[in-house]
Amino acid sequence: MPNRRQFVIGSAAAAVATVSGGAALVSSSRGPSTSHPRASRRPGTGGPVATGVPRATSTNLTKFADSLRIPPVLIPGASLTIRQKAASVLLHSQLPPTPVWTYEGSFPGPTIEVSTEQRLKVAWLNEIGGAFPVTGIQVPFTDLDSILSPGRGSATRDASVAALPAWTVVHVHGAVTGGNNDGWTENGVSPGDAQLSEYPNGQRATGLWYHDHAMNITAFNVFAGLAGSLLVRDEEEAALNLPSGAYEIPLLINDRNLDTDDAGVPTGRLLHRIGYLDTGTASSPTRLNLPFIGPYNLVNGVIWPYLEVAPRWYRFRVLNGANTRPYTLRLQVENADGTTTPVTGALVQIGSDQGLLPSPVTLDAVTLAPAERADILIDFDAFRGKRLQLVNTNSNGPSPLGPEVMQFRVGATAVTDPFSLPATTSPSFVRLTRSAIPAGHTSRWIAFGTSDGTPLGHPEMWELSETASGYQAQDGDRLVRVTDQGGTLRTFRKEAAAFDDKVGFFVESSGWEVWNFLHLVGPGHPMHVHLLGFQALNRDVYTVSSATGPGTDVVTWTAGYDRVGALGDEEKGWKDTIRIEEHELVSVAGQFTGATGRFVYHCHILEHEDEGMMRPFVVAPREILDRMPHSAHHH
Incomplete structure (x- = not known):
């Protein structure tokens, strides 16, 4: 039987948006202006490139082989249509394309930016076609390897998962909006129909996220790819002159498993592999299904990506988008002999789920449960010419493939950086007692x-x-x-x-x-x-x-x-x-x-x-x- 800690784990291309008033490329790196008569979009960048890369012959993929994918940015006007659609993406350059469900063909979905008090109407249009893109299997739980092992092994596909329809409900997590706009979990929308929602955005600057919330199948729909970020801006945030544009990057972190063929070679298809425990008696049998936890860490839909950064301050909008896995994130520097050394005090948190903290908090590590967010600043100037790894040190269900999440490759040449860390980040913050x-x-x-x-x-x-x-x-x-x-x-x-x-x-x-x-x-x-x-x-x-x-x-x-x-x-x-x-x-x-x-x-x-x-x-x-x-x- 699992011990206590193990049981916690077990049971535990640019977007093309249809926009009111047309679209134009973003010309400023500072984010949205105070008015939005027309919508703008900034194409996404990065991600795996398959050209000339040999396909993997086993579930062991090369770490830090692919650049981080940066989702496209949408700065809407008063209304916006976002299409949910099936697509194929590369999770790693050594894999075949992976079928996923997306918002506007992007995995994760586009980052939507709005200003506080900017009322936004969204038509979430379900245009998903084809079969459910995830293979589901159940395996008897014997130890952590039984649920964390990469690949399908000899398990039989779950026909009930394969038969899931494209029935979706969008919830903007953390949004202050009426119940008829919140994405009621039973109000599913089938292909060809749309969910019409309005978001007043009458809240402080913060990083929210949108994801599927369909009754009894949220785990599968989010696993298939239906998630993205939404950023609310306000004057208090703007006064801080925080790193922005190319220096403000969303990091949607989650874990996945990969389906394999009979020879154990990854097919590229996502695998929802969960364990179960038969805990009842012969006269009253019961089965406990354990939540998903996987061996591959993904950031913005890429397995173990790298990001090239300049030796200056960056702002990362970090989201734990996993089904179950908690992440305790910390940095470690790569040494010439192949070892790594933990870095202390390099993570500066300035915001949490619902807005800015009163002042920066310097941390060695940041722990995020599923759905928690952290607004993190990192100054890479002290690491010129070095490579850093972001790793997960949480003891709940360590991956058999290692703790690595992503890599930062820091430039060697000094740059001019206008940002300096303020002593106060939110003068308006009041601590509740x-x-x-x-x-x-x-x-x-x-x-x-x-x-x-x-x-x-x-x-x-x-x-x-x-x-x-x-x-x-x-x-x-x-x-x-x-x-x-x-x-x-x-x-x-x-x-x-x-x-x-x-x-x-x-x-x-x-x-x-x-x-x-x-x-x-x-x-x-x-x-x-x-x-x-x-x-x-x-x-x-x-x-x-x-x-x-x-x-x-x-x-x-x-x-x-x-x-x-x-x-x-x-x-x-x-x-x-x-x-x-x-x-x-x-x-x-x-x-x-x-x-x-x-x-x-x-x-x-x-x-x-x-x-x-x-x-x-x-x-x-x-x-x-x-x-x-x-x-x-x-x-």
Whole structure:
């Protein structure tokens, strides 16, 4: 059986856009102007070139053989049509072309740039044709190699994956927009139809991303290629004169596996290889499917790329776009003897998921769970003429092919660089504290458990409600008793877990809320709340135990405060996704403003999301909530 850490992993060419008003090439490297009467586009660059390169005869590909692909940039006017379409791309120069699903033929999709308060209407047009471009297989989990091995081996293709239709829903992750524009997971669009959405972009400068969110198949559609970046600009960001144009580069990092033929030679086709554990009994068999994690690291759709950089400051908009894999990214310098030496203090983080940090944070490494973003500055001047590797040092499921993610090749000749690192990056930033949150705020509790209460059960997400004094347990109850740092004991009852259970969270459209995420058992989870930009208040560690009874099929969990956990400075900014690890209680706070409707919150391990770790909630004005029946539990 897997150990705890292994189980966390296991279970754990230019775009051609149809644009309102026509298109023209971008003439300025500073990004969008304050008005956009017409749309502009800048072609993408880089990526593998297959000319004269011998095809791979095994799953061992040459590292750092291909230049980084830079997605095209779209600077739209008031409206934009983005086509979803099938395409073929090179992931590596030693591979045959790989079929993928894309936005505008680009893998990843074009980087969309808008100004704050610039209202944008997008028609996401589904023009995808042909069969699903990913081979799916399941293999019995015996150890990490069983799920991380490159290639298909002798496994049989999963016919249900091959039969998946091009049914898509686009969600702009982190966008403040109404529920009818958010990309409701069940509102799928088939080929020939379009999803019409409007984004007010009334939010601070930040790096968002758009990706597919179709119900029960998000993991497959994103895996097939449906993801891209969206950058919001504002005056505060512009005043910093940050590296821009060719010196501001999106890095969408993820992992993949490759299908192989009967001889073990890569076909170029993507492979969704997941393990499973049969954990039930002979009379009640159950199967636990483990989320995808792969051996090949990709950046902007290229396996182990390199980037030539000048010895100056660069800005990287880093996104963990993986289905499951967490990345702890750090730099190491290549030595003449073939060894590498870790670099300290070279990563300067100036922003997180939802905007700029108050001041730069100097780091040796940056950890990102799936869907988390980091706005990173690197000064390459100290590494003139050297080569640096960006590597993943996260211990969760290390790749058998090595930790390398990409390589930087630094020029040897000094250049003039007008940028200097400011002491303050966001003068407007205000750090939230519990005392500053309005007294009338709503506090919500969500727990993570497993179906059978063991670490190897199916992961579940439970909405909790506090029980009244003297509550008598009912058959089937799951009770959670929490003793906080001050010694106060509170008892909660599981109210809902499945997506289709009745809605339990009704949110006032301008209300302040504190969401408390408590980990009881099972793998860690990166939690994303749609619509809400929040700040983490605390990350505390609890001791957790469980016991059966009283009553039939009643399980009571006991969680007692143990110690303060680690909440890094880089996690204290505005976010929309937060990591919840084993036996942690993480509390986040924010205000719901500017939009109403039905939204979801969920684990951003995509296979967990698809298999039930997603719940709806409703945002409405207080006057509407007051007219809803008492059973809505909105008080």
